[in-house]
Amino acid sequence: PWKAMHDPATQIWTSFIAHEQKRDQHQSSKQHGGPTMAEKGVKVFGMWASPMAIRVEWALRLKGVGYEYVDEDLASKSDALLRHNPVTKKVPVLVHDGKPIAESTIIVEYIDEAWKDGYPIMPADPYDRAQARFWARFADDKCNAAIFPVFTATGEAQREVVREAQRCLKTLEKALEGKKFFGGDAVGYLDVVVGWYAYWLPIIEEVSGADVVTDEELPLMKAWFGRFLAVDVVKETLPPRDKLLALNKARREQLSA
Amino acid sequence: MQKHHTIWKKNRQNMSSEKQETAAVRVLGRWPSPFVIRVLIVLGLKGVDHELVEEAVGNKSELLLASNPVHKMIPVLLHHGRPISESLIIVQYVDEAWASHAPALLPSDPYARAAERFWAHYVDDKFPTAIRVLRGRLDGDKDEAAAQVCAALQRLEVAFVECGQGKDYFGGDNVGYLDIALGSHLGWVRAVERIAEIRLLDAAKVPKLAAWADRFCAHPAVADAMPDVDRFVEFSLKNDGALKAASANSK
Numbered sequence: 001p002w003k004a005m006h007d008p009a010t011q012i013w014t015s016f017i018a019h020e021q022k023r024d025q026h027q028s029s030k031q032h033g034g035p036t037m038a039e040k041g042v043k044v045f046g047m048w049a050s051p052m053a054i055r056v057e058w059a060l061r062l063k064g065v066g067y068e069y070v071d072e073d074l075a076s077k078s079d080a081l082l083r084h085n086p087v088t089k090k091v092p093v094l095v096h097d098g099k100p101i102a103e104s105t106i107i108v109e110y111i112d113e114a115w116k117d118g119y120p121i122m123p124a125d126p127y128d129r130a131q132a133r134f135w136a137r138f139a140d141d142k143c144n145a146a147i148f149p150v151f152t153a154t155g156e157a158q159r160e161v162v163r164e165a166q167r168c169l170k171t172l173e174k175a176l177e178g179k180k181f182f183g184g185d186a187v188g189y190l191d192v193v194v195g196w197y198a199y200w201l202p203i204i205e206e207v208s209g210a211d212v213v214t215d216e217e218l219p220l221m222k223a224w225f226g227r228f229l230a231v232d233v234v235k236e237t238l239p240p241r242d243k244l245l246a247l248n249k250a251r252r253e254q255l256s257a
Numbered sequence: 258m259q260k261h262h263t264i265w266k267k268n269r270q271n272m273s274s275e276k277q278e279t280a281a282v283r284v285l286g287r288w289p290s291p292f293v294i295r296v297l298i299v300l301g302l303k304g305v306d307h308e309l310v311e312e313a314v315g316n317k318s319e320l321l322l323a324s325n326p327v328h329k330m331i332p333v334l335l336h337h338g339r340p341i342s343e344s345l346i347i348v349q350y351v352d353e354a355w356a357s358h359a360p361a362l363l364p365s366d367p368y369a370r371a372a373e374r375f376w377a378h379y380v381d382d383k384f385p386t387a388i389r390v391l392r393g394r395l396d397g398d399k400d401e402a403a404a405q406v407c408a409a410l411q412r413l414e415v416a417f418v419e420c421g422q423g424k425d426y427f428g429g430d431n432v433g434y435l436d437i438a439l440g441s442h443l444g445w446v447r448a449v450e451r452i453a454e455i456r457l458l459d460a461a462k463v464p465k466l467a468a469w470a471d472r473f474c475a476h477p478a479v480a481d482a483m484p485d486v487d488r489f490v491e492f493s494l495k496n497d498g499a500l501k502a503a504s505a506n507s508k
Contacts (some may be wrong), residue, residue: 085414087379101371105377113367126353130341135341138327171327 042067043095045081046072048239051196052104058192059111061233063118064207105136108192113145122189135182136193143168143194151204151248152255162210166217169197176220178212181228181238187231198225199238207248262454282307285321286332287440288484289313289492291385291441292344293332297482299351300435303358306390314496345377367421373427376416383409384442391449394497406446407462413439414463425472428449432476441483448489472480 042060044067046053060067072081072091084091084100093100094107094116101107109209112121123129146168149161175182175190201213201226212223228234282305286293288451301308312321312331324333327385329503334350344448352362363370387405390397420427420435427435443458447470450457460467 041321087375096368099368101368101375103375106371106378107373109374110367111370113370125342126350127336127339130350132347133346133349134341134343137346 006017008031012210024116039095040097043070044068045070045078045084045095046091047072049244050091052090054237054239055192056092056094056111057237058195058233059108059121061237062121062187062192063115063117064110065111097173105140105193108189112189116250120188121192123183127178130189131175132188133192135172135190135256139172139194141188143172143197147197147201147212148206150210151208151252153208154256157207158210162212165212169213169218169221173218173220176224181224187228191228195228195234197221198228198234200244201225203241203245204217206245280306280308280470281337282333284308284332285310285312285318285324285335288313288401289444289489290331294444294483295299295344295437295441296332296334296347296351297458298432298441298478299348299362299480301478302360302362302432303351303355305351305355305358310421333379343436344441345381345434348434352434360428360433362428362432362434363439364428364433372420373433373438376413376420376427376435379409379412380435380439380442384439384446388442388445388449391451391453392445392493392497394493399453403453403457406457407459410457410463410466414466416467417469426469432473432478436469438490440470440479443470444472444483444489446470447486448493451490452493495506 017049042065044053044056046056046069048071057067057069070078070080072078074091077089081091081093082089084095085102085208088102091101092104093102094103094110095246101110108121143165146161146165150158150165153161155170172194179185180217181187182194187195197213204210205212213225215222229238283298284293284300284307285295286296286309288294297309310318310320312318317329321331321333322329324335325331325342328342330342332342332344332347334347336350336354341347348362356406363373383405386395386397389395389400389407390402416435417427424430426432427439432440446457449455458467458470474483474503
């Protein structure tokens, strides 16, 4: 099934039951004075190897929302993508009934609110929401910046950047203490945001020859990796490992050249 | 000028340490941080009693280090002792925790909410570093920094109409999330216009934003939280260094 999903051409995801759309809230939308003539439904502009794009898929699938996935060639972006996100021109972009939303974490919150009767992604309590948003920011701003050098560094320099990445992840790991998932008993917003580590980090480790998330250094995170990868909506969306590994090997060579 | 200074001081409760322990809402911060100003604006808008625990420049308090051990940065909101960090996260928290207090800072429509969040994120991507460069606090190309701010303002001029639908604020009839996100930078935007001798909020280029800026700064909750531009300039002259003598003398 994943082969069909990740062909470069536009894919229609058919095996989800489209969630009944709340027409009213879109009818009364202030933006365009009513429903537009544009396409109906949900489209995701992404890229098969992008961890940011997969967040959007996870959120939609948790809600049981059907969507069309457009796999972009980032070296040659489609007119549609550039039209929908002229400001940053990046993936992912969610287009819902013709209206675009950019920035993956903002899209995830949008999905939670637009399909508010579905699976709850954000915590209910304002303080818990603030904490989830805080850690999401921390992960995207600090952890990602600490992880990237691991990918490219070698030798003694790599040992140093690995320690830094571990320090960052140990801080994040505190949010897991006493819980199965960051969201508690079930996956939530923060799991959706940082869940890509569970699949991508082992690949980065393999490509760069570094050990970052180990049982000794990050036991909670390691255990959570296993639980997260076992979640249905995650299992169904992960890109093929060999393809992702090959892509990252090639990227690493490119960057070191 | 004097009036703003007095108002700003008056409503901040600089209580003794015993009283501080009993206050339900405390803000750890210091003017002239635009991020702290955001928190003060939102608390003012919602009518939430609070006290400001002023952090000394270059000397982080025990309370700050304990409340925000990850970043050790202001602002931090303490609500019944529980800390919330990151200014935009604090603003959303206040909006949600005091949802019964009008006005709602984010619209009810999910798409409109996403739009405001997108532009607020954009503001923090484009403004802080450029302003630091223009203040002389950070090394960088000042022309490039000014161009970046101007380009961002052009985009926000369009966003202003889309979000606010031709009304007074990005939030429509009332000051909202995006108004606060962008508006909190106005003190420094106007200050660096003087310091660097440039036009950023040019009424000829961004007429709606220029009018909005005046309106925003005159709003009672904002005037209370964000001192007059002269104070920002004074602060910069004293703390940022490397300023032209001409700027310092002529104003």
